[in-house]
Amino acid sequence: EPEVTQTPSHQVTQMGQEVILRCVPISNHLYFYWYRQILGQKVEFLVSFYNNEISEKSEIFDDQFSVERPDGSNFTLKIRSTKLEDSAMYFCACGAGVNTEAFFGQGTRLTVV
């Protein structure tokens, strides 16, 4: 069964450092998403990406964040100047269409110290 692969599974970083979270979506999928889940809270939407551009973003997704699909297979989330409150599980997801099943990666647990 096709799957979404996220790396690393766990990252610890110093406050103020930049991190890049990586995702390899399912190969023929066109819609890509990042979500995050702070410990004990709901999963919340960060950004959606289609046709090589951001299609929607939440108020959380400010200038500290950026996304990129650099080579047609990877989909990355960059967090500049990390803060303690960025500590969360970050999920990549993808879909073949707008209203199709969503496939999630296993998540990257980011810990900012």
Added chain:
Amino acid sequence: KNEVEQSPQNLTAQEGEFITINCSYSVGISALHWLQQHPGGGIVSLFMLSSGKKKHGRLIATINIQEKHSSLHITASHPRDSAVYICATKPLGNKLVFGAGTILRVKS
């Protein structure tokens, strides 16, 4: 604002019991997803619904668009069903709006 409410928050059942988890939402949607999250954190899609009912093995999901309500049923529950079950809706636009999840524990 789209609110997604799940009940119950926590559910403990004996193996073999029939389980129902409910989800209510406040705005019109194009689809509703039921997801399963295991202790390691990974999320697995169970169903995507826009109307009616779907069945997969021991899992059944229903949705009533007029009442803005969906239910997830598990028949003949088993300890391996223990997980967090999450309802997520797709209102206008691309994103999913998540409920808080229902923590299910099935005891043998």
